[in-house]
Amino acid sequence: MNDPCDGYGPRAPLGNVNEGTAISRIFQQIRAEGQIARIDIARDLMISPATVTAITSDLIARGLIEEAAAISTETLRGRPRVKLQLRPNAHVVAGLKLGANVTTLVLLDFQGRQLSEAAISQPLQNAGADEILALIERALDSALTQADLSRSDISAIGVGLPGFVNAAEGMVHWSPVLDSRMIPLGARLQDALKCPVVIDNDANLLALAELWFGVGREQRDFIVVTIEQGLGMGIVIANRLYRGTRGRGVEFGHMKIQPDGALCRCGQRGCLEAYLADYALLREAEMALPADTSQDHDRLENLFDEAKAGNLIARSIFHRAGRLFGIGLANIVNIFDPALIILSGEQLQYDYLYDIEVSEMMEANSIDLSDRPVELRVHKWNDQLWAKGAAAFALDHITGAILDTAPQVRVP
Amino acid sequence: MNDPCDGYGPRAPLGNVNEGTAISRIFQQIRAEGQIARIDIARDLMISPATVTAITSDLIARGLIEEAAAISTETLRGRPRVKLQLRPNAHVVAGLKLGANVTTLVLLDFQGRQLSEAAISQPLQNAGADEILALIERALDSALTQADLSRSDISAIGVGLPGFVNAAEGMVHWSPVLDSRMIPLGARLQDALKCPVVIDNDANLLALAELWFGVGREQRDFIVVTIEQGLGMGIVIANRLYRGTRGRGVEFGHMKIQPDGALCRCGQRGCLEAYLADYALLREAEMALPADTSQDHDRLENLFDEAKAGNLIARSIFHRAGRLFGIGLANIVNIFDPALIILSGEQLQYDYLYDIEVSEMMEANSIDLSDRPVELRVHKWNDQLWAKGAAAFALDHITGAILDTAPQVRVP
DNA sequence: GTTATAAATTTGACAGACAAATTAAATAGG
DNA sequence: CCTATTTAATTTGTCTGTCAAATTTATAAC
Numbered sequence: 001m002n003d004p005c006d007g008y009g010p011r012a013p014l015g016n017v018n019e020g021t022a023i024s025r026i027f028q029q030i031r032a033e034g035q036i037a038r039i040d041i042a043r044d045l046m047i048s049p050a051t052v053t054a055i056t057s058d059l060i061a062r063g064l065i066e067e068a069a070a071i072s073t074e075t076l077r078g079r080p081r082v083k084l085q086l087r088p089n090a091h092v093v094a095g096l097k098l099g100a101n102v103t104t105l106v107l108l109d110f111q112g113r114q115l116s117e118a119a120i121s122q123p124l125q126n127a128g129a130d131e132i133l134a135l136i137e138r139a140l141d142s143a144l145t146q147a148d149l150s151r152s153d154i155s156a157i158g159v160g161l162p163g164f165v166n167a168a169e170g171m172v173h174w175s176p177v178l179d180s181r182m183i184p185l186g187a188r189l190q191d192a193l194k195c196p197v198v199i200d201n202d203a204n205l206l207a208l209a210e211l212w213f214g215v216g217r218e219q220r221d222f223i224v225v226t227i228e229q230g231l232g233m234g235i236v237i238a239n240r241l242y243r244g245t246r247g248r249g250v251e252f253g254h255m256k257i258q259p260d261g262a263l264c265r266c267g268q269r270g271c272l273e274a275y276l277a278d279y280a281l282l283r284e285a286e287m288a289l290p291a292d293t294s295q296d297h298d299r300l301e302n303l304f305d306e307a308k309a310g311n312l313i314a315r316s317i318f319h320r321a322g323r324l325f326g327i328g329l330a331n332i333v334n335i336f337d338p339a340l341i342i343l344s345g346e347q348l349q350y351d352y353l354y355d356i357e358v359s360e361m362m363e364a365n366s367i368d369l370s371d372r373p374v375e376l377r378v379h380k381w382n383d384q385l386w387a388k389g390a391a392a393f394a395l396d397h398i399t400g401a402i403l404d405t406a407p408q409v410r411v412p
Numbered sequence: 413m414n415d416p417c418d419g420y421g422p423r424a425p426l427g428n429v430n431e432g433t434a435i436s437r438i439f440q441q442i443r444a445e446g447q448i449a450r451i452d453i454a455r456d457l458m459i460s461p462a463t464v465t466a467i468t469s470d471l472i473a474r475g476l477i478e479e480a481a482a483i484s485t486e487t488l489r490g491r492p493r494v495k496l497q498l499r500p501n502a503h504v505v506a507g508l509k510l511g512a513n514v515t516t517l518v519l520l521d522f523q524g525r526q527l528s529e530a531a532i533s534q535p536l537q538n539a540g541a542d543e544i545l546a547l548i549e550r551a552l553d554s555a556l557t558q559a560d561l562s563r564s565d566i567s568a569i570g571v572g573l574p575g576f577v578n579a580a581e582g583m584v585h586w587s588p589v590l591d592s593r594m595i596p597l598g599a600r601l602q603d604a605l606k607c608p609v610v611i612d613n614d615a616n617l618l619a620l621a622e623l624w625f626g627v628g629r630e631q632r633d634f635i636v637v638t639i640e641q642g643l644g645m646g647i648v649i650a651n652r653l654y655r656g657t658r659g660r661g662v663e664f665g666h667m668k669i670q671p672d673g674a675l676c677r678c679g680q681r682g683c684l685e686a687y688l689a690d691y692a693l694l695r696e697a698e699m700a701l702p703a704d705t706s707q708d709h710d711r712l713e714n715l716f717d718e719a720k721a722g723n724l725i726a727r728s729i730f731h732r733a734g735r736l737f738g739i740g741l742a743n744i745v746n747i748f749d750p751a752l753i754i755l756s757g758e759q760l761q762y763d764y765l766y767d768i769e770v771s772e773m774m775e776a777n778s779i780d781l782s783d784r785p786v787e788l789r790v791h792k793w794n795d796q797l798w799a800k801g802a803a804a805f806a807l808d809h810i811t812g813a814i815l816d817t818a819p820q821v822r823v824p
Numbered sequence: 825g826t827t828a829t830a831a832a833t834t835t836g837a838c839a840g841a842c843a844a845a846t847t848a849a850a851t852a853g854g
Numbered sequence: 855c856c857t858a859t860t861t862a863a864t865t866t867g868t869c870t871g872t873c874a875a876a877t878t879t880a881t882a883a884c
Contacts (some may be wrong), residue, residue, distance in 0.1 A: 334664075491863070
């Protein structure tokens with residue numbers, strides 16, 4: 001599977017989303033399709049060609065889109081179609097993933113194409129906001145230098161981090177990478193970097209990346225589940241991220257699947273995460289690999305190798321994890337009834353053991369009305385895609401601001 | 413707590429719902445407020461008085477609303493406000509709840525006021541569509557006679573039943589009251605009754621009743637959980653019922669909270685319902701009430717009395733049920749983060765035992781970020797409110813059809 | 825060249841919504 | 855009782871977004 005970001009080939013339309021104004025719908029359509037002729041926009045969105053001309057010429061005047069140089073060869077006769085595309089230079093955004101071990105940053109142009117990237121391997125745990133800021137600045141300047149740009153060229157920055165984040169308020173309620181609760185990280189970074197900053201839970205942003213650059217082309221509704229240090233989930237309903245009724249993300253890792261079950265790092269018992277996360281597997285690894293003193297990551301590798309080699313204890317560890325994961329997914333299926341669930345994240349390198357248990361248990365434990373079974377896919381993206389999701393969030397923020405504010409010129 | 417349906421006192425506005433056209437927003441506002449002056453509509457919805465006048469006079473001309481006779485005494489000086497209200501006689505709808513033991517029907521006028529009701533005590537299990545139809549017709553004719561109306565006066569019928577229902581398609585995937593799967597009950601009834609029929613899961617309709625006639629006045633987002641024969645759940649997000657991404661309802665009763673747990677009537681193990689539903693409690697009652705040979709309902713009463721009297725086994729049964737219920741609710745809280753959860757249904761007469769366990773367990777097992785705790789309320793409505801929810805669904809169907817089709821007069 | 829074809833634009837019209845001006849219906853005070 | 859004041863509701867004229875139809879533009883086929 002190749003990188004879904006390079007080049008914007010023709011795509012399926014996003015569905016008849018009859019929401020929003022014509023201007024934003026047309027803009028979204030151009031972004032989704034990459035390149036599209038006016039007449040196709042009119043047909044896809046059921047908007048008259050006259051209106052499309054009016055709106056696109058406005059967007060061109062505002063510098064947001066442009067006519068593509070490539071001449072369309074789709075028509076044999078008649079006036080050829082002129083494709084429209086987002087103007088790459090209109091804006092540049094940065095997207096970051098703050099991870100426990102690595103911080104990844106990408107710079108994207110307005111079309112969503114990657115200009116440069118930077119990765120800093122530095123453990124990040126219980127850090128202060130200043131530390132985070134310094135880290136971001138290092139990564140940012142590195143990527144800017146590569147792309148031959150300066151900070152003032154950046155229109156917005158998106159940041160994804162694990163934990164409980166209220167994206168609308170830019171508030172981090174809790175995160176393993178931060179040293180205290182209730183940090184208004186969004187505002188904090190925005191003030192320091194003198195640039196709009198949006199933040200969100202990392203799993204949400206991976207879902208956003210899937211929406212913009214991945215399966216979102218075909219699917220209006222799907223769920224992304226991530227397994228890394230913890231468990232994460234991002235839910236896309238009707239082409240939009242669902243963030244819970246009060247703005248905070250959805251919590252999957254702390255779903256209880258066993259009363260008085262295993263102890264979780266959150267202090268509660270029976271959380272799914274307490275059976276699936278790195279630390280959960282490692283604390284059982286002792287039994288299978290008693291003499292092993294290697295680092296956590298390698299240790300997990302070893303455990304996996306042992307399981308593959310037939311070590312019954314190691315197998316049992318993955319076996320239970322897979323079963324419980326399946327149950328957790330089944331609970332989600334029963335609630336949201338999604339057509340597609342995407343499993344993503346580092347730990348899925350261990351999926352060959354998961355595969356059987358997980359999908360089996362999921363199916364066995366969900367109320368499937370047998371007409372449309374849930375599809376389970378595994379996507380092994382690297383950290384770059386997470387960062388791209390963050391950048392997509394930043395792009396979304398920019399365009400939202402532009403499209404919303406422009407017509408609001410009502411001065412009494 | 414008195415019946416929430418009688419009279420439409422002043423209510424909190426539904427929030428700045430900037431969705432939909434002005435006409436539907438104004439209509440919704442009038443329905444929500446019961447009686448409201450034009451100037452208040454303008455202020456609440458941020459629509460100009462000119463537009464409110466234009467639209468309301470159109471609605472009056474179409475016979476949907478009228479000026480209320482009661483003269484407003486809110487203003488001391490100036491021209492008095494003229495309140496608008498839905499025109500009661502515009503439409504009459506019927507709403508039904510199909511239950512295992514009783515079928516309840518109400519007739520409502522366009523304002524949502526009850527005209528008459530009927531209840532038929534007849535066990536309903538594995539019935540055919542014809543049997544259902546006959547039952548509905550009996551109840552309907554009885555209520556019509558009382559209200560001095562005939563079938564042709566009915567504009568729409570809403571039907572709520574337990575099970576898995578796709579409301580949009582009118583399809584019953586499975587229901588304990590029906591004898592087979594995949595019955596297009598909506599179409600079936602509609603053809604027979606020669607009147608628009610909408611159907612939905614009963615818990616969804618109770619949530620709709622709460623939205624229209626209950627807490628919906630103050631709350632935009634809430635969750636209704638019912639315990640009767642089975643467990644049900646209805647989710648209201650942004651003043652709308654959420655029915656899952658593919659239109660079927662949300663399944664709460666079959667959430668797994670114990671791997672390889674108790675056997676559920678669905679055939680799976682560890683379902684919440686297998687610990688909470690009537691049959692789940694009764695199968696344990698054997699231990700506490702060995703000599704009891706009474707009917708199920710009385711038997712459950714006896715079990716409850718025993719628990720109150722101090723019977724340790726009986727207490728233990730409710731104790732566990734309460735704990736597991738709390739865990740199930742916590743899982744929902746972690747996913748939706750609602751501000752309010754309403755517990756409803758027959759079994760909640762046993763709530764004095766539930767109360768402590770349930771809310772305790774819910775709080776102990778949900779990721780509460782401590783700023784806004786979830787409120788848990790118990791509403792003990794009778795079957796009538798369920799039926800009113802069904803009628804509300806029918807009313808919604810009518811008005812949706814009226815408001816949507818009217819402006820769609822584009823004939824090329 | 826001319827014709828056919830299809831894309832894009834221009835034109836004129838219409839509908840939804842608004843601000844401002846006007847009218848309507850009440851009270852307060854002399 | 856009459857007038858000023860106050861507030862609600864309506865009317866008027868305008869603006870904006872959108873569309874259908876007519877027109878212009880740009881290409882291929884002949």
